[in-house]
Amino acid sequence: MGLTDILLNLLFSFVATAGFCILFNIPKRHIAFCGLLGIISWLVYILLRSPVGEVLATFFATVTIVLLSRVFSIVRKCPVNVLLVPGMIPLAPGSAIYYTAYYFVTNDMTSAAEYGFLTLKLAFAIVLGIIVVIAVPTKPIKKLVEKNAEKKK
Amino acid sequence: MEKTELKRIVDVTARAGSMLLRSGAEIMRVENTIGHMMRSFGVPKYDIFTITNGIFLSASDGEEEDSNSYTRICEVPRNSSDLGKVDMINTLSRDIEEGKCTLEGAEARLDEIEKAKGNYNGIISLLAASVASGAFSFLFGGTATDALLAAAVGFSYYYLFILLNKTKLSKLLTNAICGFILALLTVGLVKLIPDVNMDKVIIGAIMPLIPGVSFVNAVRDIAAGDYISGAIRMIDAIVIAAGIAVGVGVTLLLFTRIGVI
Structure with a gap:
């Protein structure tokens, strides 16, 4: 992947996430930050996709985004979902759902099953990623954020 | 606590909760928000049960036999994702907790949030x-x-x-x-x-x-x-x-x- 490719990927993941923020009616003051989260999740995903495969890449990208949205929801004083949902959008298995439906109607059942299971695997990767990070209690995260805030002062 | 006041508190918290639920907040947040608001308004005893399409809420002002109590069941129909409203109610709940917002103020702000057309046309x-x-x-x-x-x-x-x-x-x-x-x-x-x-x-x-x-x-x-x-x-x-x-x-x-x- 060349430099222009990476830059274009960054730009478009930002634009796509920001577009979703508008669809979810997220206030303007959060949009740029959500776009940044979208860039991060997409970057983690495409960088890990070739070495570890798309399912694990989705898992690690999810873990990154849930962690970041939990930390920054405390910093920015907003609900976790406002940051988490847009940040997760680039990881949605839209193409896997499409290919499942496509091979299903074109009667290529082997490929349909393959993509169907891929959809399930991707969904499970997201589920596990969210559950692992949500299980961390809020107190240590809050303490960490407050400590950093004090240091800055 | 007056019976009418208790009723008003339960109504306000129930409204905030059902708006949260309808706009796409998770159950935990809905229950925590209702709980925070109840405590901030000085309700000593309350129970909340929430599922995706309903909230069951009861509150009373004491353990005595003649204490007032009030119960509400809210149906929360068809949800639409509006994370902007979740954010607004979150801010409202913070303000109530910090004592910046009275019961009347909360009612007015909930009216405002409910009427809000959305940030984008x-x-x-x-x-x-x-x-x-x-x-x-x-x-x-x-x-x-x-x-x-x-x-x-x-x-x-x-x-x-x-x-x-x-x-x-x-x-x-x-x-x-x-x-x-x-x-x-x-x-x-x-x-x-x-x-x-x-x-x-x-x-x-x-x-x-x-x-x-x-x-x-x-x-x-x-x-x-x-x-x-x-x-x-x-x-x-x-x-x-x-x-x-x-x-x-x-x-x-x-x-x-x-x-x-």
């Missing part, structure tokens, strides 16, 4: 859906032409989606119709314009329909141990995804049988 949402479709088409490996076509398709069918959402049509049908139309538009464009990857255009264009809020909330509810609500939301997400797949699938099936694609 129709045209902006259409453009957002269109831009997001185009961008995703590119991210999933489409060419510049694919991205432009996805943006055009996203713009036109999302208008239909907004219209259908105002009717009482079921989610399955709404998404199936949108999927059908968007695939139809794409097939038409693919026939008119050479060198277009049909799959990349459709994948980009279906993204605005993806049930992101339902899915994330389903997982968060299950992670928090609210299994019933998590299951309801997960089914909601699956129904929407199935609707999209059925809609797109029917169009593809029709045209492959005729032999156009």
